[in-house]
Amino acid sequence: MNIHEYQGKSILKSFGVAIQEGIVAETPEQAVDAAKELKVKYNSDWVVVKAQIHAGGRGKGGGVKLAKNLDEVKEKASNILGMHLITPQTSATGKLVSKVLITQDVYYPGASPTKEFYMSVLLDRSKGRNTIIYSTEGGMDIEHVAEHTPEKIWKEEIDPRVGLQAFQARKIAFNLGLSGNAFKEMVKFVTSLYKAYESIDASLFEINPVLKTSDDKIIAVDSKVSFDDNGLFRHPDYEKMRDITEEDPIDVEARNAELNYVKLDGNVGCMVNGAGLAMATMDIIKLSGGEPANFLDVGGTANAERVEKAFRIILKDKNVKAILVNIFGGIVRCDRVAQGIVDAYKNMGTIHVPIIVRLQGTNAELAKKLIDESGLKVYSAIEFHEAADLVNKLLKAN
Known part of the structure; x- marks a missing residue:
């Protein structure tokens, strides 16, 4: 789960991290x-108007503007609110801006110059350890820094x-080249972060930039926070x-239905029970000449209602030319899954793409019989290679 900059900053502040207030x-x-x-709090007319969307690079797309008086604040907020902000991290249509952070x-000018740093905390899965990544090149595209000057990035x-x-x-x-009070402030900042x-x-947690102010304070000017959904x-x-509103409507629907769904770019929808079987x-979809259109795990309770929700979600992808249902009947009986598929198909009316159903496990043969005798445009298989052959045949036919 991702959250907005202002929300991430509120979390940071609650843990003692100094932030750019807004x-x-x-x-x-x-x-x-x-x-x-x-202005009352900081005795300055100057503020920054920042679009709040779940994407980086907002400044490059015109979503971050300096305003030097109230008239400029109103003008720049009016321009940003309601715009479809396009950044390197959004689609070509961009994201609608409904909130700004002032x-x-x-x-501000002072006794010493400001300096921007980059800092993030994440899990290095290859080593099983949390890692702090930091650089003196803050405020820039960190991927560009990593590619062209990797010696400026530390872990x-x-x-x-x-x-x-x-x-x-x-x-x-x-x-990071700090000394004196700035050094002490950075130590505190890192510890709290x-x-x-x-x-x-x-x-x-990604903060770009972390700013050393002109009076040697260390503060988070930006904040990108992602949560582990499992926690x-x-x-x-x-x-x-x-x-x-910042998420894909299909992802939202799948989560509300308690389905594990990830959209991909292929043409064959797949519905399975179990992550390993999904992989x-x-x-096998790729081996058959197709490309998977999604990852969708219905879990251990593949009843008619759950199967119907899964079908409806898969079919919202206009690129899907066929659907492969691959269920192992261990906890759940295959004949119950088959009946659920038949019932779901009838409830939905006409489905304009072929459905290949492979059921293996408890009562698999009975399940195949239910599918074959349903009179619906559903093709049954028991072995993996049968399902692959059917996918290949039906894709060529379409």
């Missing part, structure tokens, strides 16, 4: 009121047995932060 607005008038409030301008692995150690936080501050990451079951049951307050099914 106020959310949904109308130009609210943006002006927010700017007035920030933030304090932290790049600090955290031993899960002891957690982040004080010497590691100091090492990070030293590698890692505590936040670990405490909320996050899968990613959300422990954090109901954070789950309420989900913005479904094998996608492999």
